[in-house]
Amino acid sequence: MPITGVYFIPSNPNASTALQIITERLRAAFPDEELTPIGRWGLEQKLLRDTPGLLPASSNSNKKPPNPRYMQFLSLTHYPTHGFIYTSEPEKQTPAPNQNQGAQGPINAIAPDHSPSPPMVMTTIPPSSYGTLFQHFTYACQPFWTHRLTLAVPNGIVYEVGDFRVRLGDVRQTFPTARVRGTVVEIEWRGPSVVEAIPMDREDGSFGVGDGSSVDAEAAGIHLASSAIEESDIDAEYAATASLIREFWGRLGVEAREAILIPNVGMEVKDRLRRWKKAGSGVDTVDTRVDNAGSMIGERADEDPDPWSGADVARQFMEVLRFNR
């Protein structure tokens, strides 16, 4: 999973898109690079919000408005094996207030306004189930989730600039009304990275060499034993790469909303490192059990070789595309 950064330039009355400017600046900033598109990409995001957010804030109620909760569906053409669902965690369940303790504390207790929005839960699901789940929530969960907007990057362009891969595209809102939202840019670091040296775990929970994962490791030019990498190394790697991405973006001189080191970024990489270390410490974890029950409802076709790939960049896209609605 490469380390990435995402930038968003909102459209303004003078310029609905920043696509032209960014392309020109890229050309100017990297005169030695041949700036030809190497591919296309696309994105679709659906944002749901919890229903309390729909109610108008009534002036005579003392209740502080609850923190809004979101559920975001995102699909990216460069991660075709799954869609991402990122959901605010429910508020901690407080024990049911005892009715008999009538005195409800000091009325003027000042509610902390700066309460952070609740943490989010990332889920990835196969493309075939992605639309089904979205329909499920809009049909069966109407009292608590409502579809607020759909955004799409229908026709993005991919450039390769030195050690970076740059994905550019205009963001269009398609629901509830069609309008232009701005321009989004993903910058992916393609150079050597410790993160790429962690092998992918296989279906049976073992860590293989010899399949696709080792190719990545070779491409990254790094061979390390599981004992040689610590979680702090991952953090350091993310921080170092973030500064490379910021430097790259800085050379373009375009003002934008940034999402790089946002909460939970790198979580899946650390999980994978933890599992790798655990698998490496044992003699073997070969599970010889025949999964004969799996054929009944878990179709093999649904099996995703790396369910967590792209989770970081998905978070970054969702961060910049979560418009306050």
Added chain:
Amino acid sequence: MHEQSLFASVPVHQHHELLQQLAGLTAMQPRHCLERRLIFKAYRKPGLAGRTGASQDLQQGDLQRLNKMLNGNMYYTQVIGPVSELDFGSTAPVDHDTQMAGMDDSKPSGSPSPSSYDYERQPWKLEFRDIPEAGTRSAVTSRLMSSATLPRGDVVQAMNAWGYHFTTEYVVEGDMFIHNDIAIFLHRVLHYPGDESSLPRRQLPALKDMTLFEKSGSYVLQAFIIVQDGSNQETMKTASQHLFGLREQLKSAVLLEQADRLSLDTRAK
């Protein structure tokens, strides 16, 4: 998607014979299956519904729409995962860290336990069924359904975030047959022994310790067809005709009929 079904009750003494009849009819061996079924209930913060009456800032039309939405139905939904007989009564996979730390080399470490159930790798599907449609002229149970693959492992955190609370779980054991476009599932419900758990079990008890939900041990026969496009009247009609055809073929053995609509009500009160 729509599911059209017919049901029959099968007493335990008839089970073996019916399995053979179905094997003959479908020209296939029964495919035995065991499924964990977790029941989740949709929830929302209390006191939200009906609160909209007091707000004056909304247009009348918006208010009606909002009220309709907030007072809409909420449902129970199931999360279903296939398991095998070996998963029951087995231990969790050995944690190598604790094993190493324990320095307990008294028993031969080369032989891993014969089988292990790893909850963290359990595949799951979200299976939603609406309450059966009312007032259909056709004599089959027809209900809106959806089925979506979820990530492996613990689904509770994601389900909680999505608005569902874990309620309880049970196991279904049965045999599946396929007959043209009809799936035939002869099954019964097993309960876990002991206390209710507030979370899905990470280990499964021995299969022999599971208790029958229906004390007599009788089975349910469900014959069903899944129709992709439920709005297409033609395919819906064809599907129910195929089910009636099967009912005729099995007439001498079992009586397939429509289920009582309210007994299949999935709405959460």
